[in-house]
Amino acid sequence: MNKIYNPTPDTWVSILERPTKTVNDIEATVKEIFAAVQKDGDVAVAKYTTQFDGVYFENSEVTAAEIEVAINTISDELKAAISLAKANVETFHQVQKTSRVSVETAEGVQCWQEKRPIQKVGLYIPGGTAPLFSTVLMLAVPAKIAGCNEIVLCSPPDKNGNINPAILYAANLCGVTKIIKVGGIQAIAGMTFGTKAIPKVYKIFGPGNQYVTVAKQLATQFGVAIDMPAGPSELLVVADDTAVPAFVASDLLSQAEHGTDSQVILVSTSKAMIDAVESEIQSQLEVLPRKAIAEKAIANSKLIYVENDEIALELIDEYGPEHFIICVQDEDFYVNNIGNAGSVFIGNYTPESAGDYASGTNHTLPTNGYAKNYSGVNLDSFMKSMTFQKISEKGIQNIGKAIEIMAEAEGLQAHKNAVTLRLKSLE
Amino acid sequence: MNKIYNPTPDTWVSILERPTKTVNDIEATVKEIFAAVQKDGDVAVAKYTTQFDGVYFENSEVTAAEIEVAINTISDELKAAISLAKANVETFHQVQKTSRVSVETAEGVQCWQEKRPIQKVGLYIPGGTAPLFSTVLMLAVPAKIAGCNEIVLCSPPDKNGNINPAILYAANLCGVTKIIKVGGIQAIAGMTFGTKAIPKVYKIFGPGNQYVTVAKQLATQFGVAIDMPAGPSELLVVADDTAVPAFVASDLLSQAEHGTDSQVILVSTSKAMIDAVESEIQSQLEVLPRKAIAEKAIANSKLIYVENDEIALELIDEYGPEHFIICVQDEDFYVNNIGNAGSVFIGNYTPESAGDYASGTNHTLPTNGYAKNYSGVNLDSFMKSMTFQKISEKGIQNIGKAIEIMAEAEGLQAHKNAVTLRLKSLE
Known part of the structure; x- marks a missing residue:
C-alpha cells in the first residue's frame, strides 16, 4: 500500500490517476x-x-x-x-x-x-x-x-x-x-x-x-x-479517529476483490487511523477466497493523510469517487459539500455492500471520474423529458413581437413570418 | 413536395428516413x-x-x-x-x-x-x-x-x-x-x-x-x-381541417429555412388540407430571403395522408420528431399519447418559432430520431443526480442478512465480510 502524507495540490492529479485503458x-x-x-x-x-x-x-x-x-x-x-x-x-x-x-x-x-x-x-x-x-x-x-x-x-x-x-x-x-x-x-x-x-x-x-x-x-x-461510459470500480473512504479500522478495512477489501484494476483509496486526517487500517487490511486479506485479486488491487491502493477536512474534501472532489464512504465526526461537512460522487455511504454501519445489494440505491454508478458529469442510473435514466407548449391568441400577442425581433436579428425571416401571419390574423 | 397517400406500415421506415451522414x-x-x-x-x-x-x-x-x-x-x-x-x-x-x-x-x-x-x-x-x-x-x-x-x-x-x-x-x-x-x-x-x-x-x-x-x-x-448527438433540424406537423393552411405552411417553411437538409413533414387526415398547405407553401416561399435554402428542403419534404388519428400517431411515434406541432380537433389524443418527440406545440397559435425564442421551453432538442432515447436540454442536463444512504445499527440488522446471502451467491466474500463484521460487533 502506498502511504502518502500531505500531498501538495499540484500532485493530486497524478496521485489520483486511474489506470489507463487501451x-x-x-x-x-x-x-x-x-x-x-x-x-x-x-x-x-x-x-x-x-x-x-x-x-x-x-x-x-x-x-x-x-x-x-x-x-x-x-x-x-x-x-x-x-x-x-x-x-x-x-x-x-x-x-x-x-x-x-x-x-x-x-x-x-x-x-x-x-x-x-x-x-x-x-x-x-x-x-x-x-x-x-x-x-x-x-x-x-x-x-x-x-x-x-x-x-x-x-x-x-x-x-x-x-x-x-x-x-x-x-x-x-x-x-x-x-x-x-x-x-x-x-x-x-x-x-x-x-x-x-x-x-x-x-x-x-x-x-x-x-x-x-x-x-x-x-x-x-x-x-x-x-447508460454511461464504464471503467473499473472504485471506492474512496474518508475516515478520522471516530471510524472503526476493521470496518474501513473490510470496505476497502470488498472493493478490491472486484478486480485487479479496482481503485481503493483511504483519505484520513489521522495518521493512527491510516496505520490501523493498513494492519487490518493485511490480516483480513489472508482469509479471502479472492485474495489473489484483492491483493493486487490493494498493492495499488493509496492511503492519504491530509491536515484537515477542508483539504480532504477538495482532494475527494477532484477525484470524484464512484463510491464514497464517510466515517468521520463531522459527517455533515462532507455530505453537504461533496460535489462529485456517485453514491455516498454515511457512518460506521453503512458499508458499500449495502448499496451494492439491498439499501435501495442503485449500484450502477459513474466510475473513472465520471461522477463529475454523469448521474448514476436512476428512474430518469429510463425516461426522457419532453416539453409542451400551448399558446392562446392572447399569448401570441404577448410574446409575438419579441419573437419577430429576435428572428429578424438572427436572419431567419420565415421564423418571423410564422408569427407575423398569426398576429395579423388577430388584428 | 412528395405527397404520399395511405402508406403501409412496412414502408414507414423508408419514407421517414433521415439523410445519411458521412x-x-x-x-x-x-x-x-x-x-x-x-x-x-x-x-x-x-x-x-x-x-x-x-x-x-x-x-x-x-x-x-x-x-x-x-x-x-x-x-x-x-x-x-x-x-x-x-x-x-x-x-x-x-x-x-x-x-x-x-x-x-x-x-x-x-x-x-x-x-x-x-x-x-x-x-x-x-x-x-x-x-x-x-x-x-x-x-x-x-x-x-x-x-x-x-x-x-x-x-x-x-x-x-x-x-x-x-x-x-x-x-x-x-x-x-x-x-x-x-x-x-x-x-x-x-x-x-x-x-x-x-x-x-x-x-x-x-x-x-x-x-x-x-x-x-x-x-x-x-x-x-x-448534451446529445446532433443532426439536421426537423419539424412534423399533424393537421386536420381545423388547422389554418397558411399557418401550417409558415411553420413548415420556418423549419425549411434552417438548411437544405432540414426535415419537413406534414401528416394529415385531410386531403384538402394537404393540398391547401402545398399551395400556401408555394406562395409564401416566393418572398423568403432564404428562399434558395428553403426551396431545397421543401423539395424533400413529405406530405402524408393517413386515414385516421390512430395511424397518424403510430407513424409519428415511429418518426420521433424533434419539433411536433399539433393542429387538430382532438389535440388531447396526440398530447396524451405521443411517446417520442422533443418539444410539442399545440394549437393554431403556437408556432415552432415561439419555442425557438421566447415561450420559455428549451430549443436544444433531440433530432434524427433521438427523441426516442434522449431528453432535450433541461435543467437536469446541467446537474447530476447523486445518491446517499445512512444506515443505523438497527438498519444493518434489518438488511444485513440479505446482503450476506446475495454477496455469497455472487461469490463476493469480502462484500459479505463487510456486513458480517458489523453485525458481529452488534451481537
Whole structure:
C-alpha cells in the first residue's frame, strides 16, 4: 500500500490517476463484429457465440421451461434475500417519479415538462465467475417503474448453454420481457441493429468487460443511447479517529476483490487511523477466497493523510469517487459539500455492500471520474423529458413581437413570418 | 413536395428516413486536430483559428471592453426582446428544480437522491450567417440556475476577429464566466483537454456543423460528456381541417429555412388540407430571403395522408420528431399519447418559432430520431443526480442478512465480510 502524507495540490492529479485503458487495440475487433452482425444478423451472432462461448444455438431465447427450472433451483433463503432487496430498490426508485412541471411563463403561454418512458431498453448482464443477479434488480426494477414496454436482457451462456439460474430468476421476477443467451460484443451489436432473435433497443444499460464497454460506446454512433461510459470500480473512504479500522478495512477489501484494476483509496486526517487500517487490511486479506485479486488491487491502493477536512474534501472532489464512504465526526461537512460522487455511504454501519445489494440505491454508478458529469442510473435514466407548449391568441400577442425581433436579428425571416401571419390574423 | 397517400406500415421506415451522414470522412480531420490541441495547446488552437477563420490572436478571450462595445451596439428593441425571452426561459427552467427525494426503505435505512451542479460546463455557439444568440439564452440560463460555477462559451470569430455583438450581449447578460473567440473542432478540443486560454470542462453543450458534431462525439472518448448527438433540424406537423393552411405552411417553411437538409413533414387526415398547405407553401416561399435554402428542403419534404388519428400517431411515434406541432380537433389524443418527440406545440397559435425564442421551453432538442432515447436540454442536463444512504445499527440488522446471502451467491466474500463484521460487533 502506498502511504502518502500531505500531498501538495499540484500532485493530486497524478496521485489520483486511474489506470489507463487501451481502447484502440479493442476497437478493431468491436467494429468487425458490429459490421458482421449488421450484415448477417443472427447468423453472425451465432458464429461469435460459438467462437467466444463455445456453444451453438438454434434458438437463443430463454424459454419458459428454462425459467421454471431456475425458479426451482434457487434456495428459499436466496429468494427471500432477493425479495427484500427488490422491495427496497422499488421503494427508492418509485419515489423518484416526478409529476408534470407546468407554468404559465407569460399570460396565455402555458409550458410544461413531462417524462415519458424510453419504449425499448436493453440490459446487459455479464457472465463469468460472479453472476451479477443484483444488477438485474438495479436495471430491470427502474425500467419497469418507468414504464418501458420492451425490456430485453442479454447475458452470455456458460459452456453448457445456460445462464446462471439466479440471473434468470431475478429477470423473470422483475418483469424482463425477453431474455437472450448472448454475450459480449455480439450482444451489444444485436441490440443496436436488431436481428430476428434480438430486438433493436433505444438504450443499452449495464456493466461489462472492456470489449462490452467499447461496444457500448460504438453503439452510440448508430443512434443507440447508453447508460454511461464504464471503467473499473472504485471506492474512496474518508475516515478520522471516530471510524472503526476493521470496518474501513473490510470496505476497502470488498472493493478490491472486484478486480485487479479496482481503485481503493483511504483519505484520513489521522495518521493512527491510516496505520490501523493498513494492519487490518493485511490480516483480513489472508482469509479471502479472492485474495489473489484483492491483493493486487490493494498493492495499488493509496492511503492519504491530509491536515484537515477542508483539504480532504477538495482532494475527494477532484477525484470524484464512484463510491464514497464517510466515517468521520463531522459527517455533515462532507455530505453537504461533496460535489462529485456517485453514491455516498454515511457512518460506521453503512458499508458499500449495502448499496451494492439491498439499501435501495442503485449500484450502477459513474466510475473513472465520471461522477463529475454523469448521474448514476436512476428512474430518469429510463425516461426522457419532453416539453409542451400551448399558446392562446392572447399569448401570441404577448410574446409575438419579441419573437419577430429576435428572428429578424438572427436572419431567419420565415421564423418571423410564422408569427407575423398569426398576429395579423388577430388584428 | 412528395405527397404520399395511405402508406403501409412496412414502408414507414423508408419514407421517414433521415439523410445519411458521412461521419467517416470527417473523423480523420477531427482526430488530427484533437491530437494537435492535446499536444500543443493554445499554439495549435491559434494555428487552426488562423487556418479556418482567417484571424490570429495573441489573446482569444473576449475582454470587458469588447463586451461594453457589444452592449452599446444592440438596439433597445432587441434588448427588450432578449429580456422577455430570458425571463420566460428562466421561469420555465426554474420550476424544473427538484428537491431532495428521501425515503426510509427499511427501518433504519435512509436513502436519498440529490442533484448537484456539474461544476464546469462549456457552451458552443456557432458563427456564420445566423448569429444564434437565442441559443446562448437556452444554454446559459439553465446552467446558471443549476449552479454551475464555471460557464465557458466558445464561438468562432469573424474575419475581423469579432464575435457577433448579440452573442456577446446575451452571454454577458446570462452570467457566462468566460467567452473565448474560438470555433469549430479546435474549440471542442480545447474544452476537452484544457489549454492555458480555454478551461477544461466536464460537459459540452450546443449546436454546430458536422465537424463540431463529430468533435463532440470524439470528446466523449476523453471523459467529457455532451448534451446529445446532433443532426439536421426537423419539424412534423399533424393537421386536420381545423388547422389554418397558411399557418401550417409558415411553420413548415420556418423549419425549411434552417438548411437544405432540414426535415419537413406534414401528416394529415385531410386531403384538402394537404393540398391547401402545398399551395400556401408555394406562395409564401416566393418572398423568403432564404428562399434558395428553403426551396431545397421543401423539395424533400413529405406530405402524408393517413386515414385516421390512430395511424397518424403510430407513424409519428415511429418518426420521433424533434419539433411536433399539433393542429387538430382532438389535440388531447396526440398530447396524451405521443411517446417520442422533443418539444410539442399545440394549437393554431403556437408556432415552432415561439419555442425557438421566447415561450420559455428549451430549443436544444433531440433530432434524427433521438427523441426516442434522449431528453432535450433541461435543467437536469446541467446537474447530476447523486445518491446517499445512512444506515443505523438497527438498519444493518434489518438488511444485513440479505446482503450476506446475495454477496455469497455472487461469490463476493469480502462484500459479505463487510456486513458480517458489523453485525458481529452488534451481537
